[in-house]
Amino acid sequence: MRTLTHGTAALLLALAALAGSAAPGHAETVVVDQVGKKFSTPELTIRKGDTVTFANKDPITHNVYSQSPGNAFDVKTQKPGESSDVTFSTPGDVDVQCAIHPGMKLRIHVGN
Amino acid sequence: MRSLCNSVFGILLTAAAAVVVATPARSGEAPAPEASKSLETLKKEYRRPTAVPFPADNPFSVEKLRLGQQLYFDPRLSGNNTMSCATCHNPALSWGDGLGKGHGAGGTLGRRTPTILNLAWADLLMWDGRKSSLEDQALGPVESDMEMNQKLDELVPKLAAIDGYRTAFDMAFPGEGITLANIAKAIATYERTVVSGPAPFDRWIAGDESAIGESAKRGFALFNGKANCQACHGGWNFTDHGFHDIGLPDEDIGRGRQLPLPSMQHAFKTPTLRDVARRAPYMHDGSLADLKAVVEHYAKGGTPRPSLAEEMKPLTLTAQEKADLVAFMLTLTGDAEPVPLPTLAMPVQSPGL
Numbered sequence: 001m002r003t004l005t006h007g008t009a010a011l012l013l014a015l016a017a018l019a020g021s022a023a024p025g026h027a028e029t030v031v032v033d034q035v036g037k038k039f040s041t042p043e044l045t046i047r048k049g050d051t052v053t054f055a056n057k058d059p060i061t062h063n064v065y066s067q068s069p070g071n072a073f074d075v076k077t078q079k080p081g082e083s084s085d086v087t088f089s090t091p092g093d094v095d096v097q098c099a100i101h102p103g104m105k106l107r108i109h110v111g112n
Numbered sequence: 113m114r115s116l117c118n119s120v121f122g123i124l125l126t127a128a129a130a131v132v133v134a135t136p137a138r139s140g141e142a143p144a145p146e147a148s149k150s151l152e153t154l155k156k157e158y159r160r161p162t163a164v165p166f167p168a169d170n171p172f173s174v175e176k177l178r179l180g181q182q183l184y185f186d187p188r189l190s191g192n193n194t195m196s197c198a199t200c201h202n203p204a205l206s207w208g209d210g211l212g213k214g215h216g217a218g219g220t221l222g223r224r225t226p227t228i229l230n231l232a233w234a235d236l237l238m239w240d241g242r243k244s245s246l247e248d249q250a251l252g253p254v255e256s257d258m259e260m261n262q263k264l265d266e267l268v269p270k271l272a273a274i275d276g277y278r279t280a281f282d283m284a285f286p287g288e289g290i291t292l293a294n295i296a297k298a299i300a301t302y303e304r305t306v307v308s309g310p311a312p313f314d315r316w317i318a319g320d321e322s323a324i325g326e327s328a329k330r331g332f333a334l335f336n337g338k339a340n341c342q343a344c345h346g347g348w349n350f351t352d353h354g355f356h357d358i359g360l361p362d363e364d365i366g367r368g369r370q371l372p373l374p375s376m377q378h379a380f381k382t383p384t385l386r387d388v389a390r391r392a393p394y395m396h397d398g399s400l401a402d403l404k405a406v407v408e409h410y411a412k413g414g415t416p417r418p419s420l421a422e423e424m425k426p427l428t429l430t431a432q433e434k435a436d437l438v439a440f441m442l443t444l445t446g447d448a449e450p451v452p453l454p455t456l457a458m459p460v461q462s463p464g465l
Contacts, residue, residue, distance in 0.1 A: 037352065060344075060423065061422040063375045076375065101235075101354040103235040
């Protein structure tokens with residue numbers, strides 16, 4: 001499991017671009033925090049089968065969801081301190097938002 | 113169209129269940145409550161911004177502002193030339209209409225007219241968030257047969273017949289002229305400049321201890337502590353621009369029609385509290401007559417139902433604490449600057465000789 005900050009996400013994206021493609025291996029779990037009514041990174045690249053843990057580090061309720069075809073999900077309301085795992089099985093771009101706070105946006109690139 | 117979109121989303125959710133696995137929420141370390149923040153830290157979170165944000169695809173210009181101001185106040189944007197944007201979003205009534213439910217060409221509307229104050233900072237527009245920008249929103253009420261009832265395909269020739277508008281559009285949008293998109297851009301530009309004035313509260317957080325009374329200061333502490341109002345109404349604009357079911361007992365499902373998630377049933381957009389004392393009656397349905405009634409609603413905790421926001425819990429507030437909360441909200445009324453009215457463009461007249 002790894003926890004991403006904005007900076008580390010950018011570094012990973014850059015490394016992925018240099019490598020040309022993701023290295024083969026087992027599915028990973030990436031942690032994305034919700035803090036200050038923002039996701040800890042605005043963009044994230046993972047592989048098909050990877051899991052993202054959405055952790056609510058705010059003192060308020062959030063509701064992470066996506067309507068993106070093939071990867072739509074709704075973790076339902078998360079109280080402060082709660083986390084939810086979502087496994088992404090379909091390659092493509094996934095637009096993730098908080099239903100309660102629509103200014104919270106995250107794009108996940110799911111690769112093969 | 114709306115029901116079609118909802119159906120499509122329902123299908124997507126069903127299909128995605130086969131490929132997306134969501135684990136149940138699990139508990140972790142809870143963050144510290146807001147009440148633990150010092151007063152000085154809290155005050156910093158409520159400082160007014162120094163500039164109005166404008167989007168890159170519709171940057172500010174004086175020409176657009178002047179044109180947008182004309183369009184906003186021009187009743188010729190309605191089908192029978194009697195309603196302007198300002199009819200319902202009236203600057204003399206804190207950019208609302210003072211009614212429990214809005215009223216337009218088709219009669220009484222389903223919800224209270226929201227103010228347009230401070231929308232430059234909003235994420236989504238309308239009580240149910242169905243519009244994604246001021247540009248996207250501007251022509252909605254113009255076209256609605258319940259509101260201004262102006263056929264949009266007739267609006268451009270209608271304005272083009274007025275010489276002054278042809279000139280104003282040429283100045284605001286060189287080489288483009290009068291288009292529906294430019295009408296929306298000009299109105300949106302004007303609307304972004306509608307910002308609440310500095311209030312006694314702002315002078316207090318800037319350091320003037322005499323700007324507000326002791327009751328209001330206690331109210332601010334309650335707002336950020338025991339009453340937890342800041343969970344949704346925090347920040348200088350006193351809104352999180354979010355959507356919550358606050359448990360009002362009506363049948364309107366609000367945001368749930370646009371985004372059919374369990375938490376969005378009966379959810380409505382958090383309104384700003386700036387100048388709130390000037391906008392009675394309150395709530396999306398205009399059901400509460402004054403701020404005292406609003407505080408009573410929150411103290412009771414709202415109608416219990418699955419979508420009720422987690423932050424809505426019955427509160428034990430004394431009569432003095434309730435009065436303190438109202439006293440605090442009264443300090444959010446800004447200085448009432450006169451709102452300039454435009455001289456509207458008219459067709460050029462000639463003596464006819």
